[in-house]
Amino acid sequence: MPAERKETKAQKAERIKAERNPWVMLPEILEKARQGFEAIPDDDLRSRLRWWGLYTQGDGGGVYGGEAPYFMARVRLPSGILFSHQLREVAALADRMAKGMGDVTVRQNIQLHWIRAEDLPELFAGLGRVNLTTLAACGDDTRNVTGCPLAGLDADEHFDASPVALGINRMLAGNDEFYNLPRKWKICATGCRAWCSFPEINDVAFTGARRQVGGREELGFSLRVGGGLSTEPFHAVKLDCFVSLHQAFSVARAATELFRDSECLRQYRNKARMKYLFLEYGYTPDSFLAELQDRLGFRLDSGVEDEVPKDAYRDHVGIHPQKQEGLFYAGINVLRGRLTSDQMRLVADLSERYGDGQIRTTGMQNLVVPNVRKMNLKDLEREALAGALRLEGSPFARGTIACTGTEFCKLALTETKSYAEWLVGELDRRMPDFDRNLRINVNGCPNACGQHWIADVGLQGRTVKREGKAVPAYDFFLGGGLGEGATFGRRIGYQAPVEEVPEALERVLGVYANQRLDGETFREFCSRHDDQDLKGFLSGEARDG
Numbered sequence: 001m002p003a004e005r006k007e008t009k010a011q012k013a014e015r016i017k018a019e020r021n022p023w024v025m026l027p028e029i030l031e032k033a034r035q036g037f038e039a040i041p042d043d044d045l046r047s048r049l050r051w052w053g054l055y056t057q058g059d060g061g062g063v064y065g066g067e068a069p070y071f072m073a074r075v076r077l078p079s080g081i082l083f084s085h086q087l088r089e090v091a092a093l094a095d096r097m098a099k100g101m102g103d104v105t106v107r108q109n110i111q112l113h114w115i116r117a118e119d120l121p122e123l124f125a126g127l128g129r130v131n132l133t134t135l136a137a138c139g140d141d142t143r144n145v146t147g148c149p150l151a152g153l154d155a156d157e158h159f160d161a162s163p164v165a166l167g168i169n170r171m172l173a174g175n176d177e178f179y180n181l182p183r184k185w186k187i188c189a190t191g192c193r194a195w196c197s198f199p200e201i202n203d204v205a206f207t208g209a210r211r212q213v214g215g216r217e218e219l220g221f222s223l224r225v226g227g228g229l230s231t232e233p234f235h236a237v238k239l240d241c242f243v244s245l246h247q248a249f250s251v252a253r254a255a256t257e258l259f260r261d262s263e264c265l266r267q268y269r270n271k272a273r274m275k276y277l278f279l280e281y282g283y284t285p286d287s288f289l290a291e292l293q294d295r296l297g298f299r300l301d302s303g304v305e306d307e308v309p310k311d312a313y314r315d316h317v318g319i320h321p322q323k324q325e326g327l328f329y330a331g332i333n334v335l336r337g338r339l340t341s342d343q344m345r346l347v348a349d350l351s352e353r354y355g356d357g358q359i360r361t362t363g364m365q366n367l368v369v370p371n372v373r374k375m376n377l378k379d380l381e382r383e384a385l386a387g388a389l390r391l392e393g394s395p396f397a398r399g400t401i402a403c404t405g406t407e408f409c410k411l412a413l414t415e416t417k418s419y420a421e422w423l424v425g426e427l428d429r430r431m432p433d434f435d436r437n438l439r440i441n442v443n444g445c446p447n448a449c450g451q452h453w454i455a456d457v458g459l460q461g462r463t464v465k466r467e468g469k470a471v472p473a474y475d476f477f478l479g480g481g482l483g484e485g486a487t488f489g490r491r492i493g494y495q496a497p498v499e500e501v502p503e504a505l506e507r508v509l510g511v512y513a514n515q516r517l518d519g520e521t522f523r524e525f526c527s528r529h530d531d532q533d534l535k536g537f538l539s540g541e542a543r544d545g
């Protein structure tokens with residue numbers, strides 16, 4: 001008898017999805033959870049629970065590939081919108097079941113760790129009480145729909161696009177028609193000019209645009225599709241169309257259907273993102289638009305010009321005026337996104353005492369407290385500082401983000417969260433006068449959850465051999481950035497054990513500080529040097545000349 005063929009990864013994932021819709025299984029999942037981790041069937045534990053925002057996690061001690069009987073729970077915050085009573089509940093849940101901490105993520109979620117199976121019913125009940133959810137925060141579905149954290153506040157925005165982001169979120173997350181997508185699906189909708197939700201790396205990106213029609217100005221969006229990072233980064237391609245505000249929902253739905261029905265993407269898990277329609281299946285912006293319009297049943301107008309921002313650096317840190325006269329927003333620098341439950345409560349307090357109870361999360365893992373009157377700014381800043389939350393920071397403190405790393409991520413090769421904090425301290429000590437914005441993104445592996453491809457300095461976790469032993473290290477990617485002339489960071493061919501990274505960065509940033517041209521950014525500096533030059537700057541063995 002011929003040996004039975006083992007399922008491929010993709011076949012297994014597709015079979016599990018075809019068998020059951022995880023979104024209708026919550027009562028059953030919770031019933032099993034009450035009986036403990038061991039009682040949860042394997043396909044639910046390692047697959048279907050993701051549709052409820054739950055991943056099994058590492059053991060907190062940094063064991064590669066290790067799994068502990070705990071969950072990470074990702075709380076979904078569309079467009080980063082959050083209210084004080086909700087953050088207070090997250091803090092209470094963190095105290096009860098997540099060792100008193102949580103992480104703000106690059107898609108504006110908040111993640112809790114250390115959740116026991118037995119705690120899941122209480123977690124869902126607690127979140128539900130304040131209208132929060134983990135629904136579709138992980139899995140092959142529409143992930144958190146992101147947007148500008150300053151939507152409705154920013155004097156410079158085209159318009160407040162948060163109702164569109166929230167509407168798309170409501171339409172797709174938890175909708176049974178869209179529970180079985182080929183893989184994760186990332187959408188952003190922003191009306192800001194800074195593109196701080198990084199449309200270039202989303203599967204579908206709506207960015208604010210304007211046009212003149214019959215002497216009148218019409219607001220709408222330009223549309224990009226197919227962006228993504230991971231191990232094969234790809235910039236979203238711009239489609240030649242103008243999407244009116246009232247068309248945005250139909251377009252988001254049709255693009256999601258197009259992705260869902262692209263059976264070719266279901267063959268390999270690592271090639272199941274929409275970018276592969278362009279990379280491997282011959283799609284062009286025109287052919288994609290034609291197919292999208294066929295599904296829509298109407299044509300989108302062509303010819304929209306959008307303004308690509310010069311630089312997509314925007315950490316929202318500090319105190320800034322809003323479009324509303326007399327009101328300010330306070331951007332809190334949350335180093336590597338980590339908050340204690342006390343800090344969550346403090347931010348909730350500050351937003352109630354000095355703002356209007358609103359809070360926003362940002363794509364650089366920070367928090368914003370909006371709607372603060374001028375007379376209250378000093379008190380807010382003083383009280384935040386007393387809770388170790390700063391409204392300022394060095395370029396390194398403001399620009400450094402980190403993925404989850406070995407502490408909880410089973411795929412990680414290096415520790416990232418504590419490491420990022422240590423790295424910032426080292427760079428602050430070594431280069432106290434460094435005076436330019438700089439994004440340093442620390443990733444524990446090539447999967448790029450910490451977006452190392454789009455940073456000035458991307459650090460990708462790996463191991464290197466030292467005295468015959470494998471030690472944790474980082475690979476350097478330099479010169480990435482979004483906005484005008486977007487580039488992915490170049491892998492320079494230089495690696496350093498984790499403790500030698502600050503030294504290497506001090507060397508290359510020192511050369512940049514001394515040799516930069518007038519107004520030159522680090523990305524521009526990298527683009528006028530080849531890899532050998534940059535490797536020489538990192539290693540201290542720069543070529544002459």
Ligand code: SF4
Pocket residue numbers: 403404405406409410411412413443444445446447448449450
């Ligand atoms: Fe884990 Fe790698 Fe993603 Fe970091 S980049 S969270 S280490 S999978």
